[in-house]
Amino acid sequence: MSIQNIKVGKSVRYRWYFRRVIEGHEIRRTKLLPAGTTRATANSLAAKWDADMYAGLNRVRGVKVTIGDCVRAHIVAEAENWKDAHKRIKILEKWAPEYAFQNALDLHDWSRKFIGYLRATQDHQGEPKRPLVNGTIKNILSYLRAAIRYAHMIGLVNVDQTARMVIPPANNARYNYPTRRQMLTIARACKNRQVRAAIRIAFYSGMRRGEILNAEVTDLGFFLRATKNGHARIVPIHPRIAVLARHLAFSISMSQFEKAWIRARTIAGYTQTRFHDFRHSSASEMINAGYDLRTVGEVLGHLSLSSTQRYTHLEVARLAKAVAQIGKKRDTTAPSVH
Incomplete structure (x- = not known):
């Protein structure tokens, strides 16, 4: 940042400064902004003065x-x-x-x-x-x-x-939802105890990897203080991982985690599976159990329903199965209705 807060007497004012080393020579400029200048104005002036400095240097030195x-x-x-x-x-x-x-x-x-x-x-x-x-x-x-x-x-x-600039298309449609059997196969192939536990927790909670490693276990569930969307949330603890969650503290680094994860999925034969796919599995399991997209979105920590729309096809497939049951004969002894 090229704006500094400085104390002048009893008041605080903004000062613009510019510093760059070019061909071994340090270029410095500084300017004290008038009292009462707002932060927004200071930033705007700083951007203009920075641009003027760069433009001048480009003309003089070809920088x-x-x-x-x-x-x-x-x-x-x-x-x-x-x-x-x-x-x-x-x-x-x-x-x-x-x-x-x-x-x-x-x-x-x-x-x-x-x-x-x-x-x-x-x-x-x-x-x-x-x-x-x-x-x-x-x-x-x-x-x-x-x-x-x-x-x-x-x-x-x-x-x-x-x-x-080359900008890739953002078509990231990936419908990879590892089943419980696939999850257990990868977990059993994992030699690292912490990563093995994280795999199971991911499947039964829908939490992201970073959330799992930093979650605080409380009586209400996993407490996530810092999340991707910036809002804290609580994720209930599934009975299958309750003991695991309460007795395991994560201390593994990201590089160690990645090594153990890649090795485990390779040994298990699922080289294309991403750790994040277990989050999709959680959504799939909840939708197939009859829960609506809004509920699933709340568990996953989506701020808006639009983020959960990627799972719409799962809900439609579940509804299609329900509709297919209409008119099917259940009891041949049931009396006819006239």
Whole structure:
């Protein structure tokens, strides 16, 4: 961020600062904003002054503007207006090493390589990592594209090259619902006690992996303080995992978890199964038992029914079975109705 809070006497004011090292030379600029300036105004001014500085440096030194520069400028000026600011910034920070120093005018080949890395099952050090699906990849690239377009709008980059970015289609329709038998087969193949327990908990709760590892066990159920949608919730504990849930504390790292999980599903013969698929299995089991989409969505922690609509086909299939029973003869001794 290029805005600082500083104390002047008894009041707090905003100060803009710019710092960048170019060809071994440090470029610094700073400016104290007038008293009474709001945070929104300060951010807007900072974005403009940052753009002016970059534009000047580009003309004088021919310095390239990176995607990282664009993202920083976008966050400073617009983050307060984003409804999903916390989520977006967290995602941008996570993948910053992959784009921070990439030229914002050279996007085609870079975006193809970036997509390949996001889909890969190993990181740059050869350690296992979770491959991302097209929808998630599209969201990440959309955030970066928006930042570059903003940078072009304020004059930070001379040409908008975002049309050259490769954006994958977000068709992530996957109908993989591991059965209880498949879940148990993978769990039995797992040598790590904590991962084995997480597999069973995932199937019987519908919780995400991160939620399982951080859940607090209470008398009411699993208490999830931090969730994907930002709202705490409680997930009732299924009787089949009650003892397991109350006597197991998770201390495994994500990399250890991923290694054990990939090894277990490979040994079990289900190499295409994702850990997240057990969440779909939970939804399937509840719907097939007769529970409506709204109830299923509440268990899974969906903020809106639209997130649960992906399971509509399951509910329709259940209703179709019910409709098929209409008119079937149940008791041949029943009296006829005239």
